[in-house]
Amino acid sequence: MTEATARLIDGKAVAAEIRAEIGRHVAAIMRDRAVPPGLAVILIGEDPASQVYVRSKEKLAGEAGFKSVVYRRPADTPEEALLTLIEGLNEDPTIHGILVQLPVPAQIDEAKIIEAISPEKDVDGFHPTNVGRLVAGQSALVPCTPLGCLTLLKRELGDLSGANAVVIGRSNIVGKPMASLLLRESCTVTTAHSRTRDLPDLCRRADILVPAIGKPRFVKGDWVKPGAAVIDVGINRVDAGRGDGSTRLVGDVDFDSAVKVAGVITPVPGGVGPMTIAMLLRNTLEAYCRINRIPFPMA
Ligand code: NDP
Numbered sequence: 001m002t003e004a005t006a007r008l009i010d011g012k013a014v015a016a017e018i019r020a021e022i023g024r025h026v027a028a029i030m031r032d033r034a035v036p037p038g039l040a041v042i043l044i045g046e047d048p049a050s051q052v053y054v055r056s057k058e059k060l061a062g063e064a065g066f067k068s069v070v071y072r073r074p075a076d077t078p079e080e081a082l083l084t085l086i087e088g089l090n091e092d093p094t095i096h097g098i099l100v101q102l103p104v105p106a107q108i109d110e111a112k113i114i115e116a117i118s119p120e121k122d123v124d125g126f127h128p129t130n131v132g133r134l135v136a137g138q139s140a141l142v143p144c145t146p147l148g149c150l151t152l153l154k155r156e157l158g159d160l161s162g163a164n165a166v167v168i169g170r171s172n173i174v175g176k177p178m179a180s181l182l183l184r185e186s187c188t189v190t191t192a193h194s195r196t197r198d199l200p201d202l203c204r205r206a207d208i209l210v211p212a213i214g215k216p217r218f219v220k221g222d223w224v225k226p227g228a229a230v231i232d233v234g235i236n237r238v239d240a241g242r243g244d245g246s247t248r249l250v251g252d253v254d255f256d257s258a259v260k261v262a263g264v265i266t267p268v269p270g271g272v273g274p275m276t277i278a279m280l281l282r283n284t285l286e287a288y289c290r291i292n293r294i295p296f297p298m299a
Contacts, residue, residue: 006230006262009152015274018151019064022281025297026065029288037288038067038095039123039280042085044108045075050101057099057277064281067094079108083116090118096291097123097284102173120291123283126172134180141283146178148275149210149231150185156264157208157229161186164205168192168219168252169212174233178210199223211252221257230258230265233272 030036039061043054054070061068071085082100089098098121100113114122119129125143133140153160165187169175179191187208192199203209203223211219212233224230234252239245251268259265266272282298289296 003260006259006265007156008259009156009231009264009266009271011148011152011266011271012274014152014155015148015278018275018278019060019281021298022278022285023064025285028297029294030065033292035094036065036067037097037284038069038092039097039099039284040069040071040089040092040095042071042073042082042098042100044073044077044082044101044104047103054101057280060277061281061284066281066284069095075105076107077105079112082108082113086113086116090116090121095121096288097121097280099124099280121287123280123287125177125283131172131177134177134184137184141287142181143173143177144276144279144283145174145212145233145272146181147279147282149178149233149272150181151279152231152266152272152275153208153229154185160208163187163207165189165208165210166192166203166206167210167212168196168199168203169214169233171212174212178212178233182208182210213252215252216250217252217254219253219258221254221259221261224258224261226261227263228261230262231272232266232268235268235273 026036041054041057043050058068058070086098089095098117104110104113114126117127119127122130122141125141130140134142165182167175167179170191170193175191179189182189190202192202200223204225206225206228208229209224210231210233214234216236216238230253232251232253236250237247238250240248249269286296
């Protein structure tokens, strides 16, 4: 007898489709307008992972027909200089999305920086105005990674209403907005975290399980309800086991055991990860449409 295996969600392919759709919308908009959607990314310091993300954002934004500008600043940049840069971008009519690559160096107050970005250009969805609007069920710019997770879930499952959803993690970037989005879809949502009691049992009741923890292969196959949708947000670098010091990426889910139980599952890499930039471009197009008072052409 062969073992049942979950259907894999190809986040890379979905993200490429969405980026192509965005590119088509931008081309159509540009038939009547001179200024394309503009995305400004600010990178402070030399963090190698951040540099890779920023290069990829710049490249994919350009491919979708956006104007894309990256402001690279040294690690010792004073907070005041960053605030002045953001003020200028808030006023710049060719920029519709502003993103400060996190984390920022210690001399810079992250919350202050996030609050300095105009909420209508806050394409990361971290500004308290957008956070509040999301929680209040109003239209908002929504954080990219959870929006990517929701997009995958809706494409796979359609209507999510009534589903039991368990989100593991309560960060402002992933866990909390993910829970708000699932609630907005009428799921019954539980947010778990490091103090949660009997996490395996809680997970076994989830029709939708979204681990966003940052611990390699933490969620085991026998925590997964048979047929559940598992969206693995975790990105963890581990030893590849080749004995040569090389590394590879794994998620927060023990994929090999979970794939035998789940109904659908995202792999790592190639699941949630590629969706994040696609959602950033989507948010920038949405911000552009709102600022220019034209209908946003995407769902
Ligand atoms: P944080 O470290 O900010 O949050 C981790 C959360 O996990 C916390 O709420 C913490 O609980 C919870 N947690 C830690 N240990 C346990 C445990 N033993 N049991 C239950 N919950 C636990 O991480 P992020 O939210 O920023 O990121 C989470 C993961 O997602 C990381 O692997 C990150 O790399 C990845 N990520 C992926 C992205 C993508 O594009 N695919 C984008 C962003 C993040 P508590 O609050 O109690 O401490």
